[in-house]
Amino acid sequence: MTDKINLEKKVKEYENYIEMLNSILDTTNEWFVAVDVDARITMMSKGYKEFLKVTNVIGKPVSEVIENTRLDKVVKTGIKEVGQIQEIKDNRVVAMRIPIKKDDKIIGAIGKVMFKDIEDFYALSKKLSNLEKEVDYYKKILNPNKQANYSIDDIIGESEIIDSSKNVAIKAAKTDSTVLITGESGTGKELFAHAIHNASKRKLSPFVKINCAAIPSELLESELFGYIKGSFSGANSDGKIGKFQSANGGTILLDEIGDMPFSLQSKLLRVLQDKEIEKIGSNDTEKIDVRVIASTNKNLEDMVKNGKFREDLYYRLNVIRLELPSLRYRKEDIESLANYLRKKIAERLGIYVEGISKEAIKILESYSWPGNIRELENIIERSINMLDSDLIILPHHFPSRLYDSTSSSVFKIEDSMTLDSKIKIIEEKMIKEALANNNGNKSDAAKVLGISRPSLYKKMKMYGLSV
Template identity: 60%
Template sequence: MNLIQKSFKTLINNINEALIGIDKKGRIIVMNNKAKKLLEINEECMGQCIRDVVDKSRLLRVIETGKKELHEKITVNGKEFIVNRVPVKVADKVEGAFAVFYDITEYNKLKRELHEDKDYIDILDTIINAFDEWIVVVDEKGYITMMSDAYKEFLNEKKPEGKHVTEVIENTRMHIVAKTGVKEIGGVQEIKGNKMIPMRIPIKKNGKVVGSVGKVMFKDISDFYSLSRKITNLEKEIQYYKSELNKERQAKYSFDSIVGNSSKIRQIKEVAKKAALTDSNILIYGESGTGKELFAHAIHNASKRCSGPFVKINCAAIPADLLESELFGYEEGAFTGAKKGGKKGKFELADGGTILLDEIGDMPLHMQAKLLRVLQEREVERVGGNVVRKVNVRIIASTNKRLEESVKNGEFREDLYYRLNVIKLTIPSLRERKEDIPDLAKALRKKIAKRLGMYVEGISKEAIDYLMTYDWPGNIRELENVIERAINLLDSDLVIKPEHLPTRLTSNKLKKYKLKSRYLKEIIEEVEKEVISECLKECGGNKNKASKILGISRAGLYNKIKQYNLEDE
């Protein structure tokens, strides 16, 4: 390689554009380092036809026409270029051509981003001012940098920009959010006598808080309650249609739906989660209202059968003569009133999924024998038919009866009991896990308020204390009824208090005394007054008899009656 050739190669390799040259046959004879990088080609392409290497170069067309082509835009390997193509002529004959590629990818990207930013700012400004939004933006020190026209008009501030937000907006916390970087959504803020609901969001750049933006979500708190009711009603409609479509064959709850963090409920949930991973039969025992069905739903949804149907049947709610056809189905003409074409039973409907046999302890003995056969053979035969149908069903049985005692009393088949009792889950009663009551009450309050289309602020500590002291014979179902009753009796402050609870919960006077912050002497006197009053009532006003029961003298009793104004007792 002579000096001229070396100089030419150095020259083309030091320009910032990609350059490729071809001979009149279209073979690549020149390429610089920039071409290799931008066009993703290598030294092995030398001597190859340009069409096979860079199809969009269009250099062969220049060879044919002999005319230069300037400023054409093309895309190669996802990159955007402006290309200039020039023929190489010797004695007016085209002996080759070369192309110079100018990479404009980054330029176009930046241009698009700037254009998009401008469009975004214009759109945002239009939204803020055209839709009557009350919005304010402050910097990290709390000084206003922007405020919507509607907000300015309400505050009667023509130019609030540059002022500290506390000078312009009453009861504001915008400067606090700009300082802490913690967003605040909800709450009530009073401005010029109007109670409104705001949201305040920190503005961050490169991980640093540089300000905050605030928006009045509801300009009047009554608007919020109205919208809340509308949303609740819409959700109820959606839930109704969803449940109508799937109510027969879908499990609605998961283990996350089971509220509580007590050791007993955590332990039983762990066992249930492990049981869900198997295909064995499960027997769930628990008092009425403890949530046995909830566990059955959760087990199905956590099992490998979760995509299959979940079918439940209450063995106690169906008359004995209809239970067989409900479980196993029937053929056409099997009995008077039989549906044309017959009907599938619950086991067939549950094929590939799970069947919940609720209140299994109330199943008649003759049906227990037929159920045992299904468990053993995994097949069913419809009433009035002679075709045996195979079923692949996982069985979960639940009961509030002690089946061991039922077996001893001859009310439940022993062989069926052991078939069902592969994995036994005993759900604790609510009185055994009272520490879960606050969480349960909160969850039920939200659930019931949503169902009733009402807004409930919360439950007072005093009311929770009363809930904690009650024994709950009806378990969670009874707690749910109490919460629903309280919500229906709510006052304007929307908080459940002791006065909204039934008297069976609040009649424990000693608990009431503990709830009040008073001196011991006052508490003792009130207890003494209550005891004497009750004793006089039980004795029919006979003070001699009452004094003997109370263990004090008759004169002492008269003094107490006078002290506590109990003369009319």
């Protein structure tokens, strides 16, 4: 008898729990459904039923009640799905599906609509990204121009060539030696400079950048070294602190060093040698402790030869050399870079973008990227803006110059390219010719080129030629 009373008590308790759960779901107006291991509905919230215009759903297969549901798959696979877009009754909702397990066995699954309209989702993500921007803005006001924003982890790419650049950067970060970063425009010179600073013991001190090409040469000296009160007409009456002094204890990035006027080069050399600065108009010197990183896309060796850059300054800067590879020589990295940039830009624009199609990636891989990663960044941003209702970047979202086969196969040798880039262009051309002349036979092509077969494979991979 007592057993029966206990059982009735348990059933009552169980019914109360269900009632309580239903009330919670209904009052919060959540769209929620639960299914058993056969994907039959065991529970559905009032709001969801009203939206679907259904009433008696308990025991029915979920696929008969909810359009495009995947709960029947989730009870089979046991894999949760979060943030997926589902089309129901012409609405695009964002759904979450979670398997329920007991003693390691799947006993059912629950589905919840996270955003009832994808527009709500967009609005929320836009709001978040605006808030993040605001925080960034105030951070910059509090610490203007003195922040290194990127670390080694922000450098995307697993190719051998970028890996070795990252290793040089990590080693450079352990010392105070001057670093010269060279590479074509948009290859990540500034990003590497930030990363070196952030990995160094100076990371909590300022990171100050000055672009030697953007400042008129007559002002560059005062920007770099500052001036004392009343040193020249038009000067601020309180004098000015130069960038070297604001970088004290930290790192200074002399960007576009190739554009530094010849006359200033000797003053910079003195600063590097003596580790002290002299403000304009002053006879006193001040000791400074600044790590110097210089960068340029110009060919400094050529400039030295032509008498446009001081040889002694060149050697003083070129203590650790970081030569960044052009994007066209690390095609293996294009897919991961493109997806990294897609996520980053989509987040900034507050647009939801699921991915990039395989065909679109192929097009990116066969283009020559004269503007390197900056150009890739621009192309991805442009294509995200062209998306309309697509959630995936497709070939037609790219500008037509990317399809132009001539731009991908014939690389022009430009004066501004480094010796290494020029050699690589010739090397790629010779490899392609050797392969064509030997009907694609790699052993014969390697023999003609006078290199080993493994070395040919390595180079073909680097140039994005199918092996």
